[in-house]
Amino acid sequence: MELLAFLIPFLLLGGAVVFIAFSGGPGKAREAYLTRGGRGFKLAIPLLYLVLGAVIPALILAGRGQAAGGNGSLKSADLSEEEQRGKDLFRQACSSCHSLDAVNARGVTGPDLDAIGQMTPERVIGAIEKGGTGQGRMPANLLPSEDASAVAEYVSKVAAR
Numbered sequence: 001m002e003l004l005a006f007l008i009p010f011l012l013l014g015g016a017v018v019f020i021a022f023s024g025g026p027g028k029a030r031e032a033y034l035t036r037g038g039r040g041f042k043l044a045i046p047l048l049y050l051v052l053g054a055v056i057p058a059l060i061l062a063g064r065g066q067a068a069g070g071n072g073s074l075k076s077a078d079l080s081e082e083e084q085r086g087k088d089l090f091r092q093a094c095s096s097c098h099s100l101d102a103v104n105a106r107g108v109t110g111p112d113l114d115a116i117g118q119m120t121p122e123r124v125i126g127a128i129e130k131g132g133t134g135q136g137r138m139p140a141n142l143l144p145s146e147d148a149s150a151v152a153e154y155v156s157k158v159a160a161r
């Protein structure tokens, strides 16, 4: 919405350009066209730039909405409430150590969760309870079990996609 507010002055400017371009009336416009060749055309070009440069990107950005922060098929639009909660928890509790493309996490202390084989919910819950594979390299019990299962649901849905 702020984006639209930002664009409105430009759109008004575009409208003003059109108005001025055509306010000479059809007769004068025709005369100008025949004598000076394409004055309206010269004014139409900046307008075209406006449409291509501002209006279309604005529509695309507005359409992205919910998808911000996700990429491709991993966008958040099709997450359930529980998965969305898992995503938020992952950002807080896991992304500092793990990579996960779906949230743009780039942690390097722990393994890249897109790259270590299938992420089943059981495996993720197990990792949270034991601390990774239980060798003391990942802290155990980072999250209470309801939160762990939300994270597990989310990670198993998006990992390696």
Ligand code: HEC
Pocket: 090, 093, 094, 095, 096, 097, 098, 109, 110, 111, 113, 116, 123, 124, 127, 128, 131, 132, 133, 134, 135, 136, 137, 138, 139, 142, 143, 151, 155
């Ligand atoms: C302090 C850093 C750190 C944090 C925070 C952390 N991890 Fe880990 N994690 C690790 C390390 C290091 C390993 C590899 C050691 C191992 O597998 O025992 C690991 C391993 C894992 C594995 C792989 C286990 C397997 O089966 O191979 C999973 C899954 C995992 N972490 C999930 C998570 C989740 C989910 C969170 C957030 C709740 C999280 N981690 C938070 C460091 C971390």
